[in-house]
Amino acid sequence: MASLLTEIIKGRKTFFIAPDKSLFPETYLEDYLALGYESYFINHDTKLPLSTKLEVILSVFTDSIIFINIDYPIQNDSWPAIIKRLLAKFPDAFIGVIYAKKQTLEEKDKLEKFYLFELGIKCGCIQLEYQKRNNFSKLEKTLFANQAMGRRKNVRALCTNSCMMKYRDEFDVLKACTLSDISLSHFTIEVGSEQPISFKDYEKISSIQFFIKGLYFNSDAVLFTTRETGTSKVYVFAFEKSNGQVGLDPLNRQLLIPKLYQIMEHNCMDVLDKLFQTTTQRLKEKPTGSAANKQSDTQPQEEQSQHTKTDSEEQA
Incomplete structure (x- = not known):
């Protein structure tokens, strides 16, 4: 977390x-x-x-x-x-x-x-x-x-269980993975050492089924790079268009953009909302009455003056 x-x-x-x-x-x-x-x-x-x-x-x-x-x-x-x-x-x-x-x-x-x-x-x-x-x-x-x-x-959207992919391996066995992140050009999966999933260098996987926050689409992808984390292996794939070029087909790209933004906005606003709630609670717990007045009286003069509007500020 x-x-x-x-x-x-x-x-x-x-x-x-x-x-x-x-x-x-x-x-x-x-x-x-x-x-x-x-x-x-x-x-x-x-x-x-x-x-x-x-x-x-x-x-x-x-x-x-x-x-x-x-x-x-x-x-x-x-x-x-x-x-x-x-x-x-x-x-x-x-x-x-x-x-x-x-x-x-x-x-x-x-x-x-x-x-x-x-x-x-x-x-x-x-x-x-x-x-x-x-x-x-x-x-x-x-x-x-x-x-x-x-x-x-390309900005990455960090995924949760709402982002999945399914594909068929070399033995035609259907396998499923949770995505770690996804962008308009790449996606990442992280596989634990106990999971029976592995990919070969620069392997191409055809007709991957993607499920991104309620959106379903198919795309090919090629393994771009791998890295070890100690307890798992991270695989980064590049999307491949139907004509063999790198990237998503135009329709899939257009459909994915709002879903990516939903995920990213949710992640960012969730962090901010928690920070705002903590700040609000802290402000409520500040001393009130005579204690607050005493604290205000001892506030540095220059800090208090920051809250006073100047003539030029009023004009702006």
């Missing part, structure tokens, strides 16, 4: 904070996955402030990129103040902002100058168009410019 958690946390992820879904629909995230970007929406709820959620994300997903919809209203706070506090705590954080199109070029320039030069965000300012079809490529170019793909060309 610990290794699975480590794998989920690893890898570059992009979090879009309180996005305007009329300009940026959630279906874009599946399309970005097909391009190699792992991205998620973080929405507002009444349990935990967005500013606290951001601190949790940056503390745990240390290689993440954050894009904040600064048009989303924040009660008793402001996005400039929140970003300033985040950058004071996480000076190397990759933060960008998203906003709806401004009426004038002067407004746009003033906003970008403030966030880029006064606050010092690293990932730029994205002005979204009111016609959402124009925003897909604009956001994709921003992801590319900020190297949001990370090291992997």
Whole structure:
């Protein structure tokens, strides 16, 4: 379980904070996955402030990129103040902002100058168009410019028992395996020493039956590489198209993309939800009344001043 958690946390992820879904629909995230970007929406709820959620994300997903919809209203706070506090705590954080199109070029320039030069965000300012079809490529170019793909060309979905494969071995015996992970180009299985399953180097297996979170499809695959873990053997296969090229046939690829995103979103959000619940509980258990007031009185002056909006922040 610990290794699975480590794998989920690893890898570059992009979090879009309180996005305007009329300009940026959630279906874009599946399309970005097909391009190699792992991205998620973080929405507002009444349990935990967005500013606290951001601190949790940056503390745990240390290689993440954050894009904040600064048009989303924040009660008793402001996005400039929140970003300033985040950058004071996480000076190397990759933060960008998203906003709806401004009426004038002067407004746009003033906003970008403030966030880029006064606050010092690293990932730029994205002005979204009111016609959402124009925003897909604009956001994709921003992801590319900020190297949001990370090291992997194809993002892996870490599997559970909902991902299975069945195949016939050289003796025409039907065998079943649980997948460890799957992407649009490869999949992995891990076989224990006690299991009667093995593959030859560069072996091709035809007509494998895949069962991925309710999706069923057939594909050929070729053994790509193997490695030993001490107690098991890991086999990494590359999908092979019906024409012999590496990869999935177009229909299978199109069907698999939303399933991969479902698995990855479930894994990532499950981790975050648990972290958010723990944080919420910890905040509830903080001292109240006179003890809390005493603690607040002894708070460093500079920390208290971070929560005060400056004139320039109000203007932005």
